[in-house]
Amino acid sequence: MASSSQLTINTGTPLTDAKDYRMIVGSLQYLGFTRPDIAFPINRLSQFMHRPTNAHWQAVKRVLRYLAGTSTLGIFLHRDVPLTVHAFSDVDWGRDKATYVSTNAYTVYFGGSPVSWSSKKQRSVSRSSTEAEYRVVANTASELRWICSLLHELGVTLPLAPVIYCDNIGAIYLCANPVFHSKMKHVALDYHFVREHIQSAVPRVAHISGDDQLADALTKPLPSQRFAELSFKIGVKKLPPS
Template structure:
C-alpha cells in the first residue's frame, strides 16, 4: 500500500488507524512497488523497472543475448501472412503481457509493444521475432526510466503524431501522443485508429483530437487538486494542413467526414484552452529526448 498526501498529520493518523485494525509494517519512503523502483535525489524522483527487466531476461534465457539499438525495425510492416508458421501462443501472450507492464516506465517501447500486441490471437514467427527484438533492446539499457524534476512551472504540453495507413492488413493508421506537466512526462499512448483515414491529414487530425482530450483531462485533474492552468496548453503537431483545418472556420467538402472532430478542436482553440503550434518532425523528436525522457 502506498500512502501519499500533503498533510503529514493526516497521514500519521491514517497510519495509526491502519496499524490498529490490521497487521502492517511501515517500510518507510517508497523504494520498490510492484516491480517499479523509485530513487530520490537532489535532481528529482527517478522510476525504472531494472530488476523486472533483468528477471525477464533470466526467465526466458536471454541474459547473454546481444543488445540492439532500436525496439523495432523501421518500416516493419508486420502483418498476418496466410500459411505462415505459427509461434507458441501461450509464450507470446505471456511475453507481450510483461512488455505491456514495462511500458509504464519505458515510453520508448510503447509503439513497438502496441504493434506486437495486435497479434495476440494468432501470433506467427515474424511476430515472435519482433517481440524478441524488443527484449534485446531492453537488454541494452535495463536501467533506463523516467525522471520527475521539480521545476518552477506547471504548464501542460502535448505532442501528437500519426503514421498514415501503416497497417498492411487493413490500412488503418496508428496515432500517438505524450503529455508533459511542468516539463515532466506524465502520460503517453500509441494506438491504431478505429477507422481508415483517407489522407495523412485526417490521420493527424484524429490524433490531435485524442491529444486534446488527454490535455483536457489533465487540466481538469490539476484544477481539482488546486493547480488550475494559468495559460493555454500547447499541443504541438508536425502537420500544417491539420493545423490549418483546425483553425479555419470555413467548411471544406474534403473534411466533412471529420467535421465533428474539427468543431471540437476549433472550439478549444477559440476558448483559449489549447494552442496548436507547428513543430517540425525532427524538432519534435529533439524535444522528446530533451524534456521527456529516459536517463
Template sequence: MALLVYVDDIVVASADLESIQGVKTQLNERFQIKDLGPMKYFLGLEVARHTKGIAVCQRKYALELLDDTGFINSKPVYSPTVLSQKLSKNEGQPLEDNIQYRRIVGKLLYLTVTRPDIGFATQQLSQYLDKPTHLHLQAAHRVLRYIKAAPGQGLFFPTDSNLQLKAFSDSDWGACIDTRRSVTGFCIFLGNALISWKSKKQPTISKSSSEAEYRALAATTCEIQWLFFLLTDLGINHNGAVAVYCDSKSAIAIAENPVFHERTKHIELDCHLVREKLNNGIIKLLHITSENQLADPFTKSHCPKSFHSYISKLGLLDLYNPA
C-alpha cells in the first residue's frame, strides 16, 4: 500500500480494497477524515479511469491559466517553440514589471507534471526569471497558445503495459548561446507508459558532443537507479537490464571501453558511474537513430511537423479531443 500525503490531502493506493478501507477507518478514528471516494481530482490533477487504463491531465488548471493571462480565446499554435529562435539574456528590451512573466513560468512549471511536451520550452523560459525581456515574454505567450490547442492533453497509463523499464537519453551540445552549456534530455518508460522525463541545462561546459552525450547518459543512469529503488519499495522486482537508447556511438563506445584515456579523464566520475551500472547488468546501451530518439524534443526546438512526430510517440492522450 502507498500513501501520498500533501498537507491535509491524502491519496491511498493499493490492489486490496479491504486494506484501503481498513486504513481509512483507522485514520478516521484519529483524525476524523472525509472520504471523497475514488480519486478524480487531486491538487489540480484530473484522473479518469477506464478498462484500458488511467488518464491524468490538468485541463482545469490549464484553462484557468489561459483565462488569467487573457489567452483563452487566442489563436492556437502546434509547437511550443520557434525553430529559428534561440533565447538570450542580452536580446530584447527588459520588462518594466517582471511579475507577470514570473507568474506564467511558475504555473507552466507545475503544468509540466502532466505535460512533458512543454518541458523544454519551460526549461528555456525559467532561465530568465531575474531579468526577462519582451522576447522572453513573447516566447512564454507562444507556449500558452500551444496549450490552447489541447488544454486536456496529459499522461496515459495503459493497463496492459508490462513492467519493463526503457530509457532514451540525448543532449544538445553547446545549446545555450550565453554560456555554451549543453542541454540534457531523457525520458523513461515503464512498459508503454511515460513515467519520468527531464530537460535541464548541464552544470558545466562540455568540450565535445561526445562529452555532452555522456553527461546526459550519466544523468539518465542515476534516474534509472532511483526508479529501481522506487519499484522495489512498491514490491515490484524488475527483471533484466534496462535498455537505454542513445544516438551517439562515441558515448556508447566510451561506456563500453574499460580503459580510461586522456580524452575521458575529465569525465571519469561519470564514466565510473555508467560503467558500474553497465557491468552490474542494471542497464544495457543500444544505439538508435536520431529520427527515433524520443528524448530529442527535450533538448531542442522543432518545427510543428517534426515536434508532433516525436510527441505522438510519448504515449500522451487528450480525452477531450473529439477525434
C-alpha cells in the first residue's frame, strides 16, 4: 500500500456494486496464507467490506499490480537449519485516526523460516504505546505456546527457549516486573498469563531496535525501499526453480 495512504470508511465515493471488491479481497485472504508481505493490506482492506469506496478499490488494484509483478516470490523452507523458534512482535499505536485502535502484528519463525504471522486490529483502544506493545506480546506468546505444544506432540525437541523480539523497552519491563503498575491494572486480567510463561523463561522477551523489527511491515504502509527490504528479511524471496 502507498505509505501516504490514510484510508478510512469515509474515504472516497461508495461503489454502486461492491461484488468485485468483496470477491477479490476474500480471495486475497487465502493468498495471505503463503504471502506475509500482503498481510497488512489484506487486514486493512477487509475492514471496508461492508462499504467499499472507489479509493478502497484503487488500493485493491494496487495490491493486484504488486502481486502480478512478484509472482515468483514465496517462502522457502530450509532443511538443514537449527530447529529454533523465535518471533517478532510489533504494533502501530493509534494509527487509525477514525477509531485510534492499534494494529497488532507478529511473525513466528521455525528453523529460520516464517510459519505463522498475523496483522489484526486490537479489540480496544490502548492508552499508551507500552500497553499496545504488551498486548501484542501477549498475542505472540499465545501463538508460540500453541506452536511449541504442536512441536512437542510431533516429538520435536527445541534446543533453545523461544524468543520474542520487541522494540518497546516499557513492554519488556512490564513483562518482567511481577507487580503491575497502577496505570496498567486494567490489562492485568486479560494478560496475566503471559507473565507466567515469561517468568519461566518460555518464552523469553528480548529487545530489538526498530530498524531490525521485521513485524513492522505488517503494521502499516511503508515506503517501497523499506517494504522490499523487510519483505526479504521476513523470508519472502524469489523461489528456486521447482
